[in-house]
Amino acid sequence: MVVFLPNLAIGLIVFLVLYLFSLGAGRGIARLAARSGQPPHIAKIFSRLGRGVVNLFGAMIALSVVLPSVDAASVFGALGIGSVAVGFAAKDIFQNLLAGILLLVTRPFHVGDQIVSGPHEGTVEDIQIRATLLRTYDNRRVVIPNSELYTNRVVVNTAFEVRRIHLMVPIGESDDIGKAGATILDEIAKIERVLQYPKPVVLLQSLGDFSLNLEVRYWIKPTVMREVVESTDEVYRAITPALTAAGIDMPFPTYQVLFHNQTETADGNRTLQREGWPPSTKNHSPSRPGQSNATRSNSGSQA
Structure with a gap:
């Protein structure tokens, strides 16, 4: 164990130096993004990406210093990054990562825009590397993977001034x-x-x-x-x-209902019933419009 102490100390020093370098690299990337006209939140995300990449390489170099027998190929092999199974498992992660970077570069919408994506509609709160945060109008948060926003249709309601x-x-x-x-x-x-x-x-x-x-x-x-x-x-x-x-009518639906085989000129023959109605045993003769059943009965008795 004592044998590894010098290598461990050197590895920590190397990692600390590269960590400090990553901070400077992140600030440099942020300034470069700001000069190119990128919004502050995008410059911040690119700064984080730059620091993350430098820290990753710093960790690998420090590990190779502490354990000289370990190289980059063995580290990737041990982690299983080269395996097909892990590749399929990480496919969605890398897909969302790449889509997030493309959204930040192309900028089809910005933080504060109101968009519609599928069944979700609201205000964009943040565009992260993996997902975009959407706040609905009833104050709920929707986390949408960036791959969906990049590959599907998105309606930007606030893209224009009017x-x-x-x-x-x-x-x-x-x-x-x-x-x-x-x-x-x-x-x-x-x-x-x-x-x-x-x-x-x-x-x-x-x-x-x-x-x-x-x-x-x-x-x-x-x-x-x-x-x-x-x-x-x-x-x-x-x-x-x-x-x-102004005398303009605001209409409402109007229906005309005709019973049995009734028409606009006669009540029809009640013995000829439609489906669902039992046939009548009484003989109802057709009548003129406005003539009641009582009038027809009186006329029949007088005859």
Whole structure:
């Protein structure tokens, strides 16, 4: 044991020197990343990567000093890094690591952006090497592996300064489309959250079963979800009473129900029942619209 003490002391000194060198290398990498225009959090991550690589090599050199019979090949062989099983097990780790570095370099989104990834939507809190931290709008944290963000579709809601919102407003089929559109635009112009350029527009989107569906398009700034929700609330609160005051109908579903084989001109023959109804033993003759059962009975008795 005493024989290893000199090698152990030398190994610790070598590791300490390389550790101090890693700190200087990390600061140098951070300054270089800052000069290249990288954000502070990205410069910090690259600094950590540089320190980690230097510390890894320092540990291997110190180990070879303490144990001269141990070289890099034997260390990797002992750890099983070259084995196929460990390679498959570490595949996801290295995949997320590489995807994290590519996300930091390409920067499709930044910390603070609001994104949609699959079923998750929220604000980016941090972009780490292995995963990205997302805070949902109801204040929950979602940890998304970087490989999913890099290989799948991601919607960045705050990528641009302005964002278009569209709302559906139904009106009656007999209402004046031009009057309804002018009323909506007049009310929208009074809302501060709604930008007047690009100009809001009202388009006839479709002909519904019970209504004419108008699509209201307007733009907002900033593009965060809070502005989307609050602007939607203000627009609906403004146009609903305005349309009512202008005589524009806000329709609701209307159905026409016909019983048995009833038509618009006659009650039909009650002996011919549809599925699920027992056939009637009484003879009900067809009648004119508005004629009640009592009237038909009196007519039959007089005859």
